[in-house]
Amino acid sequence: MTAKSVSLVIAGSGGAGVVTAGSLLLDAAAKAGWYALMSRSSGPQIRGGEAAAMLRFATGPVMSHDDSFHLLMAIDWDNITRFSAEIPLTGNSLIVGDPAHGEAPAGLLKNSPRQAALAMTDIAGKIENGRPNMVALGAIAALIGLPAGAMQAVVEDNLKRKGQAAIEASMTAFHAGVAAAADLPAIPKLPAVAADSGPRWSITGNEATGLGVIRGGVRFVAAYPITPATEVLEWLAPSLAKVGGMLVQAEDELASINQIIGASYGGVPAMTATSGPGLSLMIESLGLAVAAEVPLVVVDVMRVGPSTGIATKSEQSDLNIAVYGLHGDAPHIVVAANSVSDCLFTTQWAVHLAEAMQVPALVLTDQAMGQARAIVPKPAELAFIGQRLTATAAVEGERYKRYAMTGSGVSPMAIPGMPGLTHTADGLEHNEFGTPSSQASDHHAQMDKRSRKLTQFNYGDHWADIEDSEVGAGDTAIITWGSSTGPAREALDRYSAAGGKARLISVRLIAPVQPEKMAAALQGMRRVLVVEQSHSGQFYRMLRAFYDLPVETRSLHQGGPLAFGPGQILEQLTAWSA
Amino acid sequence: MTAKSVSLVIAGSGGAGVVTAGSLLLDAAAKAGWYALMSRSSGPQIRGGEAAAMLRFATGPVMSHDDSFHLLMAIDWDNITRFSAEIPLTGNSLIVGDPAHGEAPAGLLKNSPRQAALAMTDIAGKIENGRPNMVALGAIAALIGLPAGAMQAVVEDNLKRKGQAAIEASMTAFHAGVAAAADLPAIPKLPAVAADSGPRWSITGNEATGLGVIRGGVRFVAAYPITPATEVLEWLAPSLAKVGGMLVQAEDELASINQIIGASYGGVPAMTATSGPGLSLMIESLGLAVAAEVPLVVVDVMRVGPSTGIATKSEQSDLNIAVYGLHGDAPHIVVAANSVSDCLFTTQWAVHLAEAMQVPALVLTDQAMGQARAIVPKPAELAFIGQRLTATAAVEGERYKRYAMTGSGVSPMAIPGMPGLTHTADGLEHNEFGTPSSQASDHHAQMDKRSRKLTQFNYGDHWADIEDSEVGAGDTAIITWGSSTGPAREALDRYSAAGGKARLISVRLIAPVQPEKMAAALQGMRRVLVVEQSHSGQFYRMLRAFYDLPVETRSLHQGGPLAFGPGQILEQLTAWSA
Amino acid sequence: MEAVAKKKYAAKDYKSDLKPIWCPGCGDYTVLNSITRALAELALPPEQVAVVSGIGCSSRIPAYTSVYGFHGVHGRALPVATGLKLARPDLTVLVTGGDGDGFSIGGNHFLHACRRNVDLTYIVMDNQVYGMTKGQASPTTAPDWEGSKLTPEGTGINPFQPLVVGLASGANFIARVSSSDPINMAKIIVEAIRHPGFSLVQVLSPCVTFRPEQAEWRDIVRTAVVDYTDDAARAARRLMTDDGFNVGKVLFKGSRPPFRPEFENSNGSVAELEARFAL
C-alpha cells in the first residue's frame, strides 16, 4: 500500500526526545530524496513537558498537513490529550504506544483508531545506551518505507562528536525498532524516490524570512525578542555579521522600530521582526516612516490574539492591524508569505518594494509557517535587490526638495553625507522641502503623493499566486492568503482530481489593493470562497471593502490555532457544486 | 436685510486680541439670546503670531459653519493669507481693514469681495486706553444687529476686576466702532430674538466630553497631554476633584492606558483622552482590556494625520485605527460624537456601554468640534450611568469563574475586596476561570463570548441620528459621521427647502456594526452619498465591508483640515438628482 | 467588630491550586513561597491583596496566588498597579516581574514609579536573562555573556543597575535578597509592604535553564554587612561600589510620604459642574 504522502506524529513528554526524533526523521527523509513538512507543538511549560512533532512526507513538495494522521507514535501518554485537537485521527489511523506506560487515554480514541503496542522501553532497555525514541524511529521507518541507510547517515552526522559508540547504540536501537515493526499493522508506505529529486533545501519559514531580507539588501536589524519571531532574529544576528551587517537587541519595540528608521534614514536598508504585541507598539512610528518616507521592513510572525493571546500558536488575525492600524491616512505596503519557502520570496520582495517606494512594508507570516521546517525545492534566485532612488548632486542655487512632487510620487532621497542636499525629514505635515506646514494644500499634495507612489508602482504578477484546476478554472474561485494557501492548494488539487474546476487566488500583496488585477482574475467567476484563519473574517471584510465580489461569495473563516485541513475546504467546494 | 445666520471672521496678529474679541462677541451673542459657533485658527508660533476667530450666529442652534463668510474684519494683515483657505469669501463678502496697515493682500481677493476701510487704530488712538479690537467689535455689532447692551454686560463681567475705567475705555471704543459702522457697506443682520430663546449653554466640545464622562460615572482619569485633547483633561482635573475623583498625569500614553486599566479593574470607572499619536501607543493595552474584559473609555480628539501631522487641525482619519487597529480579533466599541453638544451624549453613553459590556469603548471626536465653542440648547439629562454586572457573594465550594460563559456573553465581575471571588484577570487566552489555556476550544469559546456581548447588546436608537426632509425621505440617503454631520444636516435642510427629499443617517455607533438597523434605515433608498473628512474614504470602505449598500453609492471624501461646507454636499445631492 | 480576633493565615492560604509552568529548580518557586509567607505574616485577608504583573516566567506569579491578580502585558505592570492603588488605596498592592519586564521594556515606568512613590511593593526576580522567550540577554546581563544567539559575542553593554537607578529615581525602600534564603526574603517583603511609598525588592532568582551557572549564586551571595541608611547619597555610593551579591538586608529606607493626590473638596455635585455652562 503506497501513498502520495504519509503523515505521522511522534508525541511524548519532554525528556522523551520527541523533538530530536522528529528532526532526525526529517533529515533522514531528506537523505532519502523525499520532501517533508514538520511542525511542532508543546505544552505550556517553559522547558520539558509534553511535546508533539507532526510530520508529513511525500515524494513531491508538501504544502500543507493532511486532514488526519496515519500514525501516532506515543513514546508515553503524559498530557497527550492536550494535543488531541491538533492530531486528528480516523478509524484508519494507527496509534502505537508503549505498554510500559499503560493504555492510550480515551481522549485519543474518539474515532476508534487502530491500536498496537511497541515495547520501546523494554527493547531499548536491552541495548546499552539504547533509547526508546530510536526504537520508535526504527519502527516508523519500517512502517513508512524509509530506507535504514538514510537514518544511518543522519545519525552519523548528528552523533559524530559523541563518537562511534553512541552512533552504534542509536542504530542498534533503531534496527531493533525496524525488526519490531514486523508485528505492527501496516500504514501507507511512501515509494522510494527513483532518480534525483532535484536540488532541495531544508529550511524553516523563520530562516527563510531572515534570508529573504538579507538577499533583499537589509544590513541593519534592531529587534526585541518575542515568540514566535525570535528565530528570525536568532538566525539573522550571526548571519548579518557574516555579510557586514548587524543586529542590535533593543530595549523594546518602540526602540527597535525607531532604530531601524534611523539606520534607513542613514541609507542602510533596515528591518525588524516581531509578533502582534510588538507590532502594536510600533504603530505610531510606522506612521512616522510613512510621513517622513523612510523605507523599512517589519515582519510580523503572527500568533493567536488578541493581547498576549497564545504566544506559541498560529492565527491569521493581524491582517486588520497591518492594513488599517495606523492613525491618519497612512498608505503603506502589506505583503504576506503563503508557504515556508515563500517567506523567502515575499520578504525579499518586501525589501525591494520598501526601498523602491520609500515606504514601510509590513510582511505577514505566522507561527505555523515560521516555526515549521520543510524540505523544499531549492528556491529560485531573485532579481529583487532593494534600490532607492537617491538624489544626484546638488544643483547650484537650487534648494533640495526632499519631498518633491514627481509623477511617480517617489522623490529622490538624499542620504546624510551627500553635500548640498541637507534637509530635515519630518513626521509633521510638510511642503516639498520638508518644512512643516499646516496648509490644506500642502497636506493634500503630500497625501496624494504618498498614495500615488503605491498605486502607480508596477507590481508585476507577484500580487497573487493564481492556479487553476488542470481541466480549467471553471466559475468558482477560492481567494485566500498566507498559511491558509497550503490547504487550499491541496483542496484544489483534490477537487481537480475528482473532475472539479476551480481557480485559486492566493493574495500576496494585501495592500495596496489591486482592483484591476483582481477583476481580471475573477473574470467569469460566479462563485467565490474566501478562506482565512481569523475569528471575524477579517480578510473577507477587506475584500468586500475594496473589491467587487460576485453575489455568491462565501466566507470560510475560523480562529486559530488549528489550521484548516484540505478536506474542510474541499467540502465547501463540493457542497457548493452539489 | 436680515438672515437666518451671519458668519464672520476676526483676524489679526497675536497681540491684536483677536481671540479675546471673538470670545467677547460670542458671549454678547449669548446675552442677546442668539445661538453661535466659534472656531479658532492660529499660525505655527507657540505664542502670539497670527490668529483668526471664525464665528457664525443664528437665532436657532448652529450646527456647522457656512460655505463662506459675510464679513472678514482684519485688525491687521500679518500672515493673514495663511488662513485664506479657511476663510472662503464670495463677491458678496465684505472685507473690512484698517488703512493704517495698508491694503488687503491679493490672496484674499480671488473672488472679488467688497472692501471697506475702518480706521481702528486711529479711532482707538483717540480714546484713552482704547484698543482697536474693541472698535472692531463695535462695528461688527452694528453690522450684524447685535444690541450694544449685550456687549456692555459682557464687558462688565469680563473687566470687573480691572475696574470701572477699563470698562468705560472699552465701551467707548466699542461705541466709536458702532458709530463708524454707519459708513460701512451692509451685510446681513440677525433679527433680535423676540422672547426667551430657551435655556442655553455655552460649552466647547472638549468640555462637553469631560462632562460626559463624569456624568457617566468616571472617577479616575490618567492621561498624557496632547493637542487637541489637552483641554478635555484640563477641564477634568479640577472638575473630577470636585466630585471625589482624580486625574493623574502619567509619564506617557503607555502608562495612562495601563493606569486606567488598573483603576477600572479596581472597580472605579476610568477613562483617558488623547489624539492619534497617543492612541497609537495605547493599541497593545487596548487589546489587553479586550482580552481581560476591563471596561474603560478612551477619547480620541482627532487631528490631521498621519504621524505628527498637523496637531492643531481637524480630520476624520482615525476611523481605521479605532475600528481595526488592534492585533488579533479584538471586539470593542467605537462611538463618534457628531456635534459640539453631542460630545456630552456620546461620551456619557460610551461609559455606559463600556461598563455594561466590560469592554473598552473608543470615542472619536475631533479638533473641529473639540476646540469649537458653541451656544447650544441646554442638553437633556441622560439616564446612562455606567453600571457593571458585579459578582454576588461567593458560593461555598464553587470556584468563581471570572470569564463564565453566559448567554449575554457578559460575566459577573468580582472587584478586589470581595471575599471568596479572588481570581487573576489575564490577557493570555484563558478558560472560564481565567487560567491560561492554549486549547483551540477555550480560544473559540472566549472569542465567541467576547464578540457575543457586543452583538447582543441593545443599543436602542442611539446607533445613529436619522433625519428626513420635511416632505419625506425620498430615495436618497446621506450617510456620514462625526463632524461632517453638521454640514450634512444643513445641506439636507437646504435641499428640503428647495423641495428635495432625502434622509440623513449620521452613524454614532461605528462598531459593532448594526446591519439590521442600517438595512431598515436604507429601506427604499436607491442612492447613498457617503460623506467624510478623510483622504482615502475610510468610512466608505468600512460601510462597504459590513453593510449592503445600493449600487448607486458615491463617496464624498476629502482630507483635512478644511471642513465640508454645506454647499459642497448640497451640490452632490443636486447634481445627482439632476 | 472590634472585638473579633484577627484571623490567622498560613502561607498556603495564599496559594492557588494551579501548577506553575516553571522549570524544576527555578528560583521563582521560592519567591512565590516567600510572598505567600509574608502575606500570612501580615495576616492580610486574601481579598484585600492584589498582585499585578506583566509578562515573563516571573510574571506568572499572580495566578499562583489566591489573592486578586492581574496579568497584563509585557512591561506595564507598574502603571496598572499605580492606577489600582490610587483608585483603591484600601488594597495592598504588590507587583511582581522579571528583569526584562521591569528594566528593559518597562524601564520608563520603573523610573516614574520610583519617582511618583505610590505605596506599592515591587518584587523583581532578576535572573539576568529573558527566561520566557528562551534565553536572551536582559539589561542586567553581563556584557560578555555569549549564551544567546541574538548577541553571540555578548552584548558589550554594561549591565543596568536596578537599585542604583531606583535610588536615583526616588524609590523609598530598597532591598536585595536571594531566592536561596526564602525565610529572610519573606521577612524583607513584610518590611517592604509595611514601609509606605514605593518599595523595591530585587531578588536574585536563578534561571536554571538558560543560566545554569547561576546555581552558584547560592554560594556566592553574602549577607550585606552594613544596615540600611536613610541617606540617599550614601546609599548611592554603597550601591555603586558593591558587586551585586550583598543580599538579605534592606539597603535604603527613605521617608518621603507616598503619593496620593489630595483634593480640596470632594463633595461637589455634577449639577454644580453643569451650572458653569448655563447662560
Added chain:
Amino acid sequence: MEAVAKKKYAAKDYKSDLKPIWCPGCGDYTVLNSITRALAELALPPEQVAVVSGIGCSSRIPAYTSVYGFHGVHGRALPVATGLKLARPDLTVLVTGGDGDGFSIGGNHFLHACRRNVDLTYIVMDNQVYGMTKGQASPTTAPDWEGSKLTPEGTGINPFQPLVVGLASGANFIARVSSSDPINMAKIIVEAIRHPGFSLVQVLSPCVTFRPEQAEWRDIVRTAVVDYTDDAARAARRLMTDDGFNVGKVLFKGSRPPFRPEFENSNGSVAELEARFAL
C-alpha cells in the same frame, strides 16, 4: 586630498533660513546658536552632521540648522539616533530635545542610551515644563508648581534628576550649562562631541511663556566650583547634593569605550549563508 587645507566654517553656515516658531526670548534661541557655533569650531562639513529630535519646542532645532535633520515622533529621538550612528559611524550625530520628550515619554530610551554608550551627544533643553502643549508639568518640574490646570495643586512628585539618573545608567560624559552663557555652552558642546560614547548636556533653557519666573535663572546660576571627576560614585554624591544650578562645567567624564558591535568576519557572501540550507 591630504594637502587640502581644512575648510573654515562660521556658525551661520550651520543655520537654515527657517524662522523659528519660538516665542521671543525663549532660551532655545541661544542653544541653537551655541550648537552652530560648536559645529563651526569643530569645522565639521554640514553634510557630515545629523541632528535628530522628537517633538516639543526644543525638538524643532533640526530644521533650523543646515545639517541633515530628522524630526521624529515624541520621545523617540534617541533610538533614531542610535540606529543612525550605528549604521553610519562616519557621521557626527547630535540629539536635541526637551525635558518632557527625553525624561517623560522618552525615559526608557534615555536609560538605555546611557547604558549602551553609543557615540552620541544629547543636548536636553530643560525648562521644567511642556512648552509645546502649552504648559504642563514635566518630570523636572518642582512638586509645588501650580501653573498647570492638569495639576492645579502641583504634581506632588519629586523632580526627576536627569544627571543623577544619567550617571547611574552609565552616561559617559555629563555637563550642565545655562542658556544665558552661549559661549561657554558652545565650548562644552564641542567637548561633548569630541568625547567618545554617550554625552549628556543639560541646558537650563527658560520657557519665557509658561514659566516666566525662569527669567531669574540667569541670576541664580553659578559656575560649578569643582572640575569634573571620572569617579562615578563621587560624581553621584556631588550631583545628588547639588541644587541644580551649578552650571558651565563638565561634571563627569567616563572612559568606557563606545558601543560598536564588532563582527569576526564581514566578508562572507549571501551564497555562503544559503549553502547551509542545501541538502
